[in-house]
Amino acid sequence: MTDRPRGRHARPDTQVDAASPRPVHPSTASAGASGVSGATESHTSAPVAASGGARVSQKPTPIAAYTTFRVGGPAASTVVATTRDQLVDAVRNTWRAHDEPLLIGGGSNSLVSDDGFDGTLIRVATSGIERVSADVPEGIVRLRVEAGESWDGLVAHAVEQGWAGIEALSGIPGSCGAAPIQNIGAYGQELESVLVAVDLLDRGTLEVTRVPAAELGLGYRTSTLKRHSGDEPERDAVVLGIEIDLRDNGGQSEPIAYAQLAFSLGVELGERLSVAQVRKTVLALRTSKGMVWDASDPDTWSAGSFFTNPVVAESFARTLPERAPRWPVDSDDDAVTVIPLDEFTGQIQRPAPREAQVKLSAAWLIENAGVHRGFQLPGSHAAISSKHTLALTNRGGASADEIAELARYVQSRVQSEFGVILQPEPVLVGVEI
Secondary structure, three states, X not given: OOOOOOOOOOOOOOOOOOOOOOOOOOOOOOOOOOOXXXXXXXXXXXXXXXXXXXXXXXXXXXXXXXXXXXXXXEEEEXXXXXXXXXXXXXXXXXXXOOOOOEEEOOOOOEEEOOOOEEEEEEEEOOOOEEEEOOOOOOOEEEEEEEOOOEHHXXXXXXXXXXXXXXXXXXXXXXXXXXXXXXXXXXXXEEHHHOEEEEEEEEOOOOOEEEEEHHHOOOEOOEOOOOOEEOOEEOOOEEEEEEEEEEEEOOOEOOOOOOXXXXXXXXXXXXXXXXXXXXXXXXXXHHHHOOOOOOOOOHHHOEEEEOEOOOEEEHHHXXXXXXXXXXXEOOHHHOOOOOOEEOOOOOOEOOOOOOOOEEEEOHHHHHHHOOOOOOOOOOOOOEEEOOOOOOEEEXXXXXXXXXXXXXXXXXXXXXXXXXXXXOOEOOEEEOOOO
């Protein structure tokens, strides 16, 4: 999946301001797992003590092997945490040593510098799915899931059991710990609709706490775990696990809420089908767009959608071509900042209080700015996916710098054509975009 720093680092990853993204604070960004660390200054980390059986290596470890982009230089040291206790100990040890860990689970939402990471890489390999029986409403299936569990593995498990609520989120890569950081969503469903709580390791207290979903400020691809206030994260913590409520609908899905999915299923919006059929169709749609990662297909070596769909004032949207797709935005999603620039001053245009906002299609903006599927800059090994304009891919041998250069080119084309600055979705580790 799936959060977003500039310096040393980081899905599916934070910006306080959509027009001027800030580096994600070390332990709060999503690198396809529970968190990522990063800071603009560079320093050498102190060795992390082995704890509770966690595997520790002081040898440089290529981060590229752990990311779906297949780029990233070496980490100075690596800890592999397979249990929650190991994960908590590893993170606490790095914090106490005044170091910032880089946490990676699925690695599906990170773009890591070719120079690597000079601190401690913590591989989140925790596992466990537990059904909760106490104090659960009738018809609800409550699950507690460790951060290192594969998100799509969780969806597959739920569908096999006939439980509804996340079937349209099939095929999203990454681990469950990353999911709440950017409130993952696709095909009409979002994590927010099923999330009950998260277990967090708090940076300030070094204690583990369970935080209700309502306190996470969840919005369109954002949360307090991702957003910053100035240079500081709103909530500085690492996700250890999540708790979700699914529905036992006798194998029936939640109402279909996305037009393309409804069309592919041959039903009207609001209808229900089996969760298995919805999952199968979503996986087919994602595969057709190159959004299901395949180690043998460089066209899928990406972080999924590289840019978020921009949210702008309705008055600004009216200046765009009528054919430009747009959707209304709930007032609860106003944490996503508008991004058009005033054509005379070059300053950020912020909406008037309570002005209606709409969401635009980043893919449409990119294509209509003249950047098409398969596009590559001369001599570069990075390319726009041949299947989906929103995906930037490593066609084999690409560097992080080449991917970043392509991203900046796309941004410049869209800004020049439409006055909108697209914001990157992946966590940026030592990369400037």
